[in-house]
Amino acid sequence: MTGTTSETAPQTQASAPGGLVKDVVTLDRVVIRLAGDSGDGMQLTGNRFTSETASLGNDVSTLPNFPAEIRAPTGTLPGVSSFQLHFADHDIMTPGDAPDVLVAMNPAALKANLADLPGGGLLIVDSDEFTARNLAKVGYAENPLEDGSLEGWQLVSVPLTSMTTDALADSGLGKKEAERSKNMFTLGLLSWMYHRPTEGTIRFLERQFRRKPEIAAANIAAFRAGFNYGETTEAFAVSYEIKPAPMAPGTYRNISGNQALAYGLVAAGVRSGLPVFLGAYPITPASDVLHELSKHKAFGVRTFQAEDEIAGIGAALGASFGGALGVTTTSGPGVALKSETVGLAVMTELPLVIVDVQRGGPSTGLPTKTEQSDLLQAMFGRNGEAPVPVVAPRSPADCFDAAIEAARIALTYRTPVFLLSDGYLANGAEPWSVPDTDSLPDLRVEFATEPNGTDAAGDPVFLPYLRDPETLARPWAVPGTKALQHRIGGLEKADGTGNISYDPANHDHMTRIRQAKVDGIAASLPPTEVDDPDGDAKVLVIGWGSTYGPIGAACRRIRRSGRSIAQVHLRHVNPLPADLGDIIRSYDRVVCPEMNLGQLSLLLRAEYLVDVHSHTQVRGLPFRAAELAAVLQDVIDSTGPEVQS
Amino acid sequence: MTTHPIDEHVHELGMPAFDQRIADAVARSVELGGEKQTTLKAKDLKTDQEVRWCPGCGDYVILNAVQSFLPSLGIAREDMVIVSGIGCSSRFPYYMNTYGMHSIHGRAPAIATGLAASRPDLSVWVVTGDGDALSIGGNHLIHTLRRNVNLTILLFNNRIYGLTKGQYSPTSELGKVTKSTPMGSLDHPFNPVSLALGADATFVGRAMDSDRKGLTEVLRQAAEHQGTALVEIYQNCNIFNDGAFELLKDPLTGTQWSIPLVHGEKIVFGPDGASCVVADGWGGLRVAETNQVDEADIVVHDAHREDPAYAFALSRLSSQDLRYTPMGVFRSVAKPTYDAMMTDQLEDARSGQPADLDRLLRGSDTWTVEA
């Protein structure tokens, strides 16, 4: 059943839990999708299962998928929320293309997700919810649990709701309230099925409902009842074991992209010795970064929920002028509003990190779905020649390092920097090897403390636009500093003095030097890593951002099929690494998969005059590794020796 | 490495310990350059930049008044920051030998908020105009006022767009004929004082560009105020809206139509104190003839009244053509400032659980993979 794509044959052994003889099957990987109404607590259930799984030492990758509406009508298709997690005894890169197991808490969840469950997959449904009324809501004329339409799957129909209320009969809770614990019953059942530890969840529930002990007790009782049900029922004859994945030694935790990003910003504040100032306006899917940072005032992190996106970035820039590490967080529509202030930051040459957690666009688009379509907005979405560095994380945990890198560039070069995350990274989670904080980059920069030039009369003066010869960064003199008072602003600056200048030659010079400063960042980047284990690949696949997982998984499939492929994944999209041109030109074909209509491809073609093969998809969901592998395979197979000649 | 050592600099500056490196830079600059000068003269605040307003513009007199007044605060010029938006008045920072930022249209209050909230040791000023503050930047203005961030906003109201050469502004009177309204403006104007009071501003004053004494007095009170102070300054644009405030400036009509506000004094005005302000019986105020009312009914101006409704009623006395225009401080009430509360929260958080980055990153659910 499960683990249909597993690389090793399931190993079966008999065991006798609870007196009943049950088989234990060892799998190398499983993908489970939990689907229910948005009110059913699927995200919480998924997160708990993820934590249990991670603590067991499996590698894990998750993909939450929830509706844009906060509370769509109960039991309807738009109200379906799901959480997919992939865990394995080896290093994995994606939340899995298709689930091996689907848990459907109601008919809507079944209808919305069944097509993704491959034939033969395990399907667990809450039979209590398959009432005539609920079936009618989603247009089932017949009950699919009874009409034979689910014969192609291993259907296990369990009255999850009523078993939960039965288990809580003595809890003192009303029926409605007791029913709400059905997600914990389900979690208990899954925990038994997959041999997950239970203590973490019990501790979590006690913590979560500290102030409502009766609710904590009910949830724990439901969780245990679900576990015991698995152990005793005949409905499940087998349980599964997934051995821990071999991972590098270290201390691990599970972390989501938004949390890692927020931690990266806190760490950047600590490592630069500067207070972090976040100016932000709530927007999906970036708000969690604001929430997270607002908890860390003890680190000197100031969070300011502004009246709008423009004020969010404005306040951050004002704080940067005052010597803080200014940060603003948003998604695509917010970037559109912030553009003018990004331009001001380019002109005033102050450090600023602009976090864009991308979502489906244009306009309001798909707020809860993922996309990579703001790259060109980040690159060019401003008036005038206004170059801004662009940094992108590749996985949820990598958001931590990417945030530190964005801060490094902002502080070193005195420039706004775009950090392009996306909805998939933001809400997805994976194990993270917690770094030793002393090993994090040292981000300290010097403030200017004394005049750096002389005027015509030979008196010392401060020249706010006198540049560091190496980085081309201008001095950062914060208000309060003796004798360095100066004025900056959006009007063109005279080189050196920073006074207003309309001089044609000066404008030409300043425009070029701002560009040269950003281009010069490339000199600080490490050599690009090319993953070409066979060393004879003719096709290079290049990506940026959250496609790293699916592209990497696709490359593994390709290599398992005996073909060679090289992979490059960009951390820096602007400036591009200095060695990238040579790398790209050394392959016969270059494929660039993106969740947009070819934005990086456009940049690569323009930069290197190479005919990049653009493979794109904008479904609001990450690529599926299998589909991507098929595309890459076609490219490889069509790149014969004759093409090389 | 994860906790911040405390140094005396930050305490001297009244800054939280996290701002150590900023405080160190300031301290270092004093070591290198000598103590900051807090006894300034007006000329110390001038820059070498040529002032480029039109000759005769009201902005000149405001600049002079501000440069003459600021030294009385005893604040070093390094500790003053002027943030402006876009418009004629927003050129102001270039002419002030302080720190400054000439930002983008309408956004100065937002930028100044970030600066003032993170640097409570600075004296932060916003210079803006009627188009900048009330049209494109209206949202930032009202939110800054309600938050009560410690900064002073000087709103130069010339009732016209000057820099873009003469379109009507959000304070232009209904029917105003301008380049963009050849048949007269259809927009009902804002009364900036009413708007600020509607946003629950803790300090609102109004002054005339040419009235050095009155302007200085309002500036003095605004600068002393803890929180956001809004000062509307009537400013003559002699190129595109010349004489807009003539009714109030003319010695004869000025006495008749201006209502000077002095805290604790009866509101009596006009030639020989012939007019006064009394309650209108509907919760508002009206102008009456002094000799027609019982002296006890004349309103005694109380700028410290908690309820902004009184100051609002005062602001509503004036008409679009400026008859019955109260001048002075409408409202000045004490409320906690945003920056002080933010600093308190930071210090509270820090005393609760000292910052430890390692502990934060580990969280509560970790597992270890042995070598």
Ligand code: SF4
């Ligand atoms: S246009 Fe008007 S407001 Fe602007 S500088 Fe000239 S006179 Fe002053």
